[in-house]
Amino acid sequence: MLTEPITLPVRGDAGVEAEMHFLLTDLVQIAGRVTRLAHRSSQGSEGPATWRTLAVLQQFGPMRLGELAQHSQVAQPTMTKIVAGLVEREWVKRIADASDARAWQIGISAKGILKLTEWRSNLAGALQPLFADLSDDERETVRRAIDLIQPRIDQAYIDPDTFPAKGE
Amino acid sequence: MLTEPITLPVRGDAGVEAEMHFLLTDLVQIAGRVTRLAHRSSQGSEGPATWRTLAVLQQFGPMRLGELAQHSQVAQPTMTKIVAGLVEREWVKRIADASDARAWQIGISAKGILKLTEWRSNLAGALQPLFADLSDDERETVRRAIDLIQPRIDQAYIDPDTFPAKGE
DNA sequence: CAGTATACATAGCCTTGCTATATATCTCAA
DNA sequence: TTGAGATATATAGCAAGGCTATGTATACTG
Numbered sequence: 001m002l003t004e005p006i007t008l009p010v011r012g013d014a015g016v017e018a019e020m021h022f023l024l025t026d027l028v029q030i031a032g033r034v035t036r037l038a039h040r041s042s043q044g045s046e047g048p049a050t051w052r053t054l055a056v057l058q059q060f061g062p063m064r065l066g067e068l069a070q071h072s073q074v075a076q077p078t079m080t081k082i083v084a085g086l087v088e089r090e091w092v093k094r095i096a097d098a099s100d101a102r103a104w105q106i107g108i109s110a111k112g113i114l115k116l117t118e119w120r121s122n123l124a125g126a127l128q129p130l131f132a133d134l135s136d137d138e139r140e141t142v143r144r145a146i147d148l149i150q151p152r153i154d155q156a157y158i159d160p161d162t163f164p165a166k167g168e
Numbered sequence: 169m170l171t172e173p174i175t176l177p178v179r180g181d182a183g184v185e186a187e188m189h190f191l192l193t194d195l196v197q198i199a200g201r202v203t204r205l206a207h208r209s210s211q212g213s214e215g216p217a218t219w220r221t222l223a224v225l226q227q228f229g230p231m232r233l234g235e236l237a238q239h240s241q242v243a244q245p246t247m248t249k250i251v252a253g254l255v256e257r258e259w260v261k262r263i264a265d266a267s268d269a270r271a272w273q274i275g276i277s278a279k280g281i282l283k284l285t286e287w288r289s290n291l292a293g294a295l296q297p298l299f300a301d302l303s304d305d306e307r308e309t310v311r312r313a314i315d316l317i318q319p320r321i322d323q324a325y326i327d328p329d330t331f332p333a334k335g336e
Numbered sequence: 337c338a339g340t341a342t343a344c345a346t347a348g349c350c351t352t353g354c355t356a357t358a359t360a361t362c363t364c365a366a
Numbered sequence: 367t368t369g370a371g372a373t374a375t376a377t378a379g380c381a382a383g384g385c386t387a388t389g390t391a392t393a394c395t396g
Contacts, residue, residue, distance in 0.1 A: 016304075023307060024292040024299065026314050028206045029223055032216055033241075033321050034199035039384095040241050047384085048200050049352060055197055066374060073201075073208050078353055080376060085351085102361050102374040124192040130320040131192065136184070138316055139191060145313030146194050148306055152298040153201050207353095215353090217383055234343060246384055248345060253382085270343040270392050339395090346389070351382105358377070364370090 027149070041126040042119060049074065053082050054108055054116045057092060062107035064097070071157055091115055195317070209294040210287060217242065221250050222276055222284045225260060230275035232265070239325055259283055 009018035039048055049072070056071045057063070063071070069079035083106055086092040091112035097103040108116075134142070177186035207216055217240070224239045225231070231239070237247035251274055254260040259280035263273040276284075302310070 016307075019307065019311070020296060020299065020302075021289070021292045023311055023314070024295045025288040026318070027310070028202060028288070028291050028295070030314055030318050030321060031199040031202035031206070032220055033325065034196060034317070035203045036216075036220065036241050037321060037324055038196045038199070045351080045385095047351060048204075052200055052204065064374080073204050074352085075354060076375070077355085077377080081352075084376095097374095100362075100374075102359095104375080120193040120196070121189070123196050124189045127192045127196070128188060130324055131188065134188075134316065139184075139187065141309060142195070142313045142316055143187070143191055145310045146191070146198055148302065148310055149202070150194070150198055153198060153205060156205055156298055157201065213354095213382080215382060232343080242383085243385060244344070245346080245386085249383070252345095268343080268393075270390095272344080337396100340393100341395095342391100342393070344389105344391085347387085349385080349387105351384075353382080354380080356378085358375105360373100360375085362371105362373075364368105364372100366368090366370105 038123050038127075042122055044119075046119075049078075049082055050086065051116065051119060053079070053086065054091065054112055057106065057108040058113060058116060062095065062105045064103050065106055066103075068106055073157055086112070089115075206291050206295075210290055212287075214287075217246075217250050218254065219284065219287060221247070221254065222259065222280055225274065225276040226281060226284060230263065230273045232271050233274055234271075236274055241325055254280070257283075 009021040011018075011022055035048060053068065053072050056068060060071065065079055065083060066076055068083070069076045072079065072082075074082070083092065083094075087094060089111075091109055092106050093109050095105040095107055097105055131139075177189040179186075179190055203216060221236065221240050224236060228239065233247055233251060234244055236251070237244045240247065240250075242250070251260065251262075255262060257279075259277055260274050261277050263275055265271040265273055299307075
């Protein structure tokens with residue numbers, strides 16, 4: 001481990017740079033807690049990876065296993081395993097790629113869409129009491145923040161170059 | 169699996185209820201993607217559980233292993249494993265509980281604080297380019313949203329009753 | 337002081353993640 | 367047209383992080 005001296009922003013610092021620093025660290029922390037809570041509050045043995053994968057397929061449509069791995073930010077062999085589980089549950093279907101016998105198109109099935117939708121609804125129902133007291137303005141603030149964050153995170157998923165995985 | 173008919177809100181519906189539904193599902197989805205990205209962009213073998221645990225200890229101070237498990241939303245044996253790893257790395261210390269020979273107080277060490285801080289800084293640095301183009305107003309919106317979400321999620325971690333884990 | 341409750345540890349299992357490597361297919365140039 | 371290298375997915379084998387069930391030691395209480 002390199003032990004180069006680093007300057008760490010201190011909460012309370014003025015300056016856009018420090019604000020951004022704590023904004024991002026707080027964002028990651030709260031995201032981790034939300035994710036953990038979501039997983040914990042949903043019964044069933046499916047992990048976050050399963051739902052992330054289904055969500056990608058619903059949002060972007062069928063794609064190859066390798067592409068799917070990139071869009072889900074997992075290594076290809078990991079995606080092979082996840083897809084194997086999804087195929088077994090019949091939540092996705094493999095479609096032979098006519099132009100390349102090595103490849104498959106992976107597409108979400110009607111059953112998969114249903115399960116994903118159910119899972120989301122259960123989650124929303126579980127979280128709803130915690131957020132029921134938000135005012136219209138506050139709800140609007142959260143909505144705007146999500147709409148700001150979403151495309152920027154998506155960017156990192158889609159362009160592997162702008163966001164190197166593991167190692168610098 | 170019960171297959172009771174459920175009414176699913178449809179995006180585009182008017183009404184606070186539907187807005188809240190999609191706000192929460194979008195929140196969970198983006199939180200999952202941020203968490204995954206954060207894990208992937210940080211080298212090193214520590215998983216999210218390690219960092220979540222350290223963050224809890226830094227935020228709330230030393231506590232018993234059982235309390236720590238609740239605050240981290242994991243089962244007690246899981247926390248035993250995580251703490252074992254942290255003790256081995258010397259990122260936390262076990263302090264004998266004078267009033268109860270069965271129990272320990274778990275406290276974050278100076279080394280632990282350093283590692284947590286370093287990890288957060290690396291993350292912030294990795295994510296920064298994606299968010300560098302936010303205007304002051306936009307940054308302020310995200311900050312306000314985080315400050316709205318944080319206490320509500322914390323609530324669920326602290327009150328196990330208001331938020332039942334696994335099963336309904 | 338016996339019996340129950342409580343705090344943590346252990347055992348054993350599953351999923352998700354990785355790297356390294358194998359296998360099958362495709363592509364292209366000699 | 368065939369052999370070399372590139373590419374798409376699968377397999378093997380490992381570790382971490384989850385869980386439930388259960389064990390063990392200590393605390394409390396009638």
